[in-house]
Amino acid sequence: xxxxxxxxxxxxxxxxxxxxxxxxxxxxxxxxxxxxxxxxxxxxxxxxxxxxxxxxxxxxxxxxxxxxxxxxxxxxxxxxxxxxxxxxxxxxxxxxxxxxxxxxxxxxxxxxxxxxxxxxxxxxxxxxxxxxxxxxxxxxxxxxxxxxxxxxxxxxxxxxxxxxxxxxxxxxxxxxxxxxxxxxxxxxxxxxxxxxxxxxxxxxxxxxxxxxxxxxxxxxxxxxxxxxxxxxxxxxxxxxxxxxxxxxxxxxxxxxxxxxxxxxxxxxxxxxxxxxxxxxxxxxxxxxxxxxxxxxxxxxxxxxxxxxxxxxxxxxxxxxxxxxxx
Amino acid sequence: xxxxxxxxxxxxxxxxxxxxxxxxxxxxxxxxxxxxxxxxxxxxxxxxxxxxxxxxxxxxxxxxxxxxxxxxxxxxxxxxxxxxxxxxxxxxxxxxxxxxxxxxxxxxxxxxxxxxxxxxxxxxxxxxxxxxxxxxxxxxxxxxxxxxxxxxxxxxxxxxxxxxxxxxxxxxxxxxxxxxxxxxxxxxxxxxxxxxxxxxxxxxxxxxxxxxxxxxxxxxxxxxxxxxxxxxxxxxxxxxxxxxxxxxxxxxxxxxxxxxxxxxxxxxxxxxxxxxxxxxxxxxxxxxxxx
Numbered sequence: 001x002x003x004x005x006x007x008x009x010x011x012x013x014x015x016x017x018x019x020x021x022x023x024x025x026x027x028x029x030x031x032x033x034x035x036x037x038x039x040x041x042x043x044x045x046x047x048x049x050x051x052x053x054x055x056x057x058x059x060x061x062x063x064x065x066x067x068x069x070x071x072x073x074x075x076x077x078x079x080x081x082x083x084x085x086x087x088x089x090x091x092x093x094x095x096x097x098x099x100x101x102x103x104x105x106x107x108x109x110x111x112x113x114x115x116x117x118x119x120x121x122x123x124x125x126x127x128x129x130x131x132x133x134x135x136x137x138x139x140x141x142x143x144x145x146x147x148x149x150x151x152x153x154x155x156x157x158x159x160x161x162x163x164x165x166x167x168x169x170x171x172x173x174x175x176x177x178x179x180x181x182x183x184x185x186x187x188x189x190x191x192x193x194x195x196x197x198x199x200x201x202x203x204x205x206x207x208x209x210x211x212x213x214x215x216x217x218x219x220x221x222x223x224x225x226x227x228x229x230x231x232x233x234x235x236x237x238x239x240x241x242x243x244x245x246x247x248x249x250x251x252x253x254x255x256x257x258x259x260x261x262x263x264x265x266x267x268x269x270x271x272x273x274x275x276x277x278x279x280x281x282x283x284x285x286x287x288x289x290x291x292x293x294x295x296x297x298x299x300x301x302x303x304x305x306x307x308x309x310x311x312x313x314x315x316x317x318x319x320x321x322x323x324x325x326x
Numbered sequence: 327x328x329x330x331x332x333x334x335x336x337x338x339x340x341x342x343x344x345x346x347x348x349x350x351x352x353x354x355x356x357x358x359x360x361x362x363x364x365x366x367x368x369x370x371x372x373x374x375x376x377x378x379x380x381x382x383x384x385x386x387x388x389x390x391x392x393x394x395x396x397x398x399x400x401x402x403x404x405x406x407x408x409x410x411x412x413x414x415x416x417x418x419x420x421x422x423x424x425x426x427x428x429x430x431x432x433x434x435x436x437x438x439x440x441x442x443x444x445x446x447x448x449x450x451x452x453x454x455x456x457x458x459x460x461x462x463x464x465x466x467x468x469x470x471x472x473x474x475x476x477x478x479x480x481x482x483x484x485x486x487x488x489x490x491x492x493x494x495x496x497x498x499x500x501x502x503x504x505x506x507x508x509x510x511x512x513x514x515x516x517x518x519x520x521x522x523x524x525x526x527x528x529x530x531x532x533x534x535x536x537x538x539x540x541x542x543x544x545x546x547x548x549x550x551x552x553x554x555x556x557x558x559x560x561x562x563x564x565x566x567x568x569x570x571x572x573x574x575x576x577x578x579x580x581x582x583x584x585x586x587x588x589x590x591x592x593x594x595x596x597x598x599x600x601x602x603x604x605x606x607x608x609x610x611x612x613x614x615x616x617x
Contacts, residue, residue, distance in 0.1 A: 034518050035440035041427035042450065045487025050453055053461035060463060067470055114360060120353040130603065131361045134368075137599045139547035141566045142588040146371045149581045156370045188367060240455075248457040251549040255570055262571065277459050277550075284463055285554055294463045301460050308455055 054301065060294035067290060078295035089296075091271050092279035096246050098179055099275065103186045104242030108235060111193035118194075119201050129198070136191035144255035147185045148172060172256050175272035182252055182273070193238055200234040201227070236315050243307050247300050250277040276300060375585040396586045403583060406590065408561075409568040416481050416552070416564055417545035423486035424541045425534060431488050432496035433522045437508060447497075453490045458550060469555065476559035481551055485541075492537045499533035500526060536605045543595060565591050 036043070061078055063071035082089050114132055118125060135143070150157050151171035158168040169177040204227060212222045228235075253275050257268040266282045267274030274282075280300070284293025338346075375396055376389040400406065434440070435447055469480040503526060511521045527534070549566045556562035563571065569591055572584055 031438065032440045035434045035438045035443070038430040038434035038438070038518070038522075039446065041486070042431040042446075042488035042493060045427075045484065046449065046453065049465065049484055049487065050456070050461060053464040056464040057461070060467075067467060117353065117356050117360065120349075121357050122350070124354070124357070128357050128361060131364050134596070134599070135364055137543075137595050138592050139566060139595060141547070141549050141569050142592045145569060145584060145588050146367060149374060149585060150367055150370055152581075156374075188364065244455055244457060248459065250459075254553075255549075258570065277457070280459055280462075281550075281554075285466070290463055290467065297460050297463055301456070304455060304457075304460075 057294040057297055060291050061298050063291040065290040065294075066288045071291065074291070078292050079299075081292070082295060082299070088267075088271065088274060088279060091267075092274045092276050095179070095272070095274055096249065096276040099249050100243055100246040102179075103183050104239065104246065106183060107186055107190050107193055108238050108242070110187050111190050111197050111238075112231070114190065115194050115197040115201050118198055129195070132194055133191035135188050138189075140189075140251045141255055143185060143189060144252045145259060147181065147188075148256055148259040151181050151184070172259070172273075173269055175270040178256070178269055178272045182256065185252060196234055196238070197231065200231040204230040236311070240308060240311050243311070244304060247276050247304060249275045250281065253278055254281070371585050372589065374582055375589055377582045393582070396582050397590070400583050400586050400590070404568060404572060404587075406565075406568075406587070409563050409565045412478065412556075412562055413546055413564040413566070416478055416548075417542045419482045420485040420545045421538050421541045423482065424489045424492045425538050427486050427488045428492040428496055428537070429527065429534070430522065431493045432500055433518070433526060435493065436497045436500035437503075437505075437521075437526070438518065450490050450493060454494065462554065466554065475555055476562060478556065478562050480555040481545075481548075485545075489541065492541060495537050495540075496530065496533060499530055503529050532605070535602075539598065539602055539605055543598070546595065 060071065062073060062075060064074050064077075065071035118128055118132070121128060138146070149155055152158075153168070153170050153173060157171075161168050169180075171177050171181040208226045208230070209222060212226050217225065253273040254266065257266055257273050257278075258264050260268070266278045266286070276296075280293055280296045283289045283296060373389050376392045376394065377396075378389075378391070378393045435443060435450070465480070466475075469475055472479075474480045474483075507525050507529075508521050511525050516524065547566060548564075549570070552562075552564045552567045553570075556564070556567065560568075569584070569587055572587060
């Protein structure tokens with residue numbers, strides 16, 4: 001070891017190595033700085049529009065706050081009120097669960113169905129695809145207003161139903177039929193989901209179907225054992241998005257509730273269209289109970305996180321990834 | 327060539343050919359039935375928009391006579407163009423903000439190696455999962471303190487600080503550009519900013535166009551945020567809000583006018599869709615399958 005330092009040419013070489021390493025470290029540092037500069041819009045946005053609001057709404061959720069006066073610390077009051085005394089909270093949770101349990105599966109099933117029809121037609125695929133996708137392009141407000149008109153008791157849908165001597169429900173005026181009316185709207189606007197399933201279905205290798213045919217599988221078995229596993233990642237994706245959309249569900253319900261008269265309370269008729277976000281909007285921005293609204297948004301945050309994690313964990317059991325990664 | 331192929335192909339037995347024919351007919355009839363179902367609401371809405379007030383009360387479905395003047399009468403009821411201008415401002419400036427702020431972020435996330443990249447990407451993806459309602463309460467309070475309520479600022483300004491969906495899509499696209507191109511530019515002495523502007527952006531034009539389009543439509547259709555931030559000041563209503571509030575503006579406004587307004591609001595979107603259909607279908611597929 002000592003001999004190394006004695007040898008004359010070693011010293012400059014070592015110095016050069018040190019210099020090189022320093023230069024490399026400096027360039028790595030520079031690269032890091034450049035990357036951070038490139039990232040800066042998002043970093044600022046993430047802190048200002050996610051980290052700060054989520055943390056401060058945790059604080060607000062322990063207060064009573066109406067914006068005009070200072071927030072007052074009330075401890076867990078908002079949460080105990082929410083779970084024990086706020087009847088409308090549970091109504092909203094129930095209605096939101098209806099969206100997740102009925103509308104989302106209906107949409108997925110209908111999307112798979114229409115996509116499968118599309119994979120079978122040889123000619124005119126482009127035309128059908130455009131037609132099926134078109135409704136998703138209609139702005140939600142316009143679509144909801146359109147359906148309010150279509151489904152009004154004296155409107156065209158009931159005219160057709162009457163012509164066929166079928167029962168004519170009052171749709172958005174009847175608490176029992178209001179949510180099915182929204183389900184119709186959601187089914188009409190299924191195009192986006194359908195396109196995703198169409199791409200997945202077209203990706204299923206033909207050999208798999210041929211192999212299933214050789215083993216004598218009927219159409220149902222083919223669907224159950226070939227198609228479903230192959231498109232399961234997309235189903236998984238749609239379920240996750242569906243749960244989140246259940247919480248987000250607002251515009252359609254709001255437009256429908258207020259279509260008859262602007263002074264209608266959110267959730268008209270009779271709270272049958274009161275969804276989680278409608279309740280939050282009503283509490284926070286109509287009643288200005290900011291503390292309570294913050295508590296509602298925190299519960300929503302936790303539930304979405306838990307749902308997403310659970311879905312991701314359970315997906316290992318039933319989602320089949322081609323190539324076996326993940 | 328094609329005739330040769332036809333000649334060499336084994337003739338299909340008539341029984342099988344008949345079965346195939348029947349299947350094709352069955353498939354097409356299902357597809358046509360579905361098409362009618364998807365198109366019928368459009369037909370009803372357009373026909374309603376052309377009806378006279380008297381006809382609205384009756385049960386008839388076909389307008390007679392066609393009242394085209396609904397589309398002009400409409401402008402007397404509410405200042406359509408002012409709301410359209412607000413929608414345009416929100417969608418236009420918002421799109422500029424999202425694209426300008428998203429491109430460098432997507433570049434750093436896809437084509438640079440640095441510490442914290444993975445973590446940033448995971449955080450970005452997780453914000454994709456969060457509905458606006460989660461952060462709305464404190465943001466509203468901040469905007470109240472800034473005095474921004476009743477203006478378009480709370481809608482537009484945040485879009486200049488990166489949008490997760492846009493960044494994600496651009497990153498996915500940037501990943502597909504061969505690394506050799508950046509390396510070659512680097513050998514020629516280009517720095518990252520020059521590589522981004524001279525190599526990546528020109529190659530990513532289709533993706534950038536898609537992202538801009540998606541974002542424009544998102545803002546044009548957006549309802550929740552404008553309702554919240556501009557709700558009490560009619561000067562800053564967007565079209566989406568004004569359509570909903572037509573019922574409030576003039577009580578008992580008739581459905582024919584409301585449908586006419588909805589059509590005017592929807593028409594630009596449909597026109598854009600027909601011009602850029604491929605972008606939509608491919609963009610949706612990209613997000614869905616890769617997401």
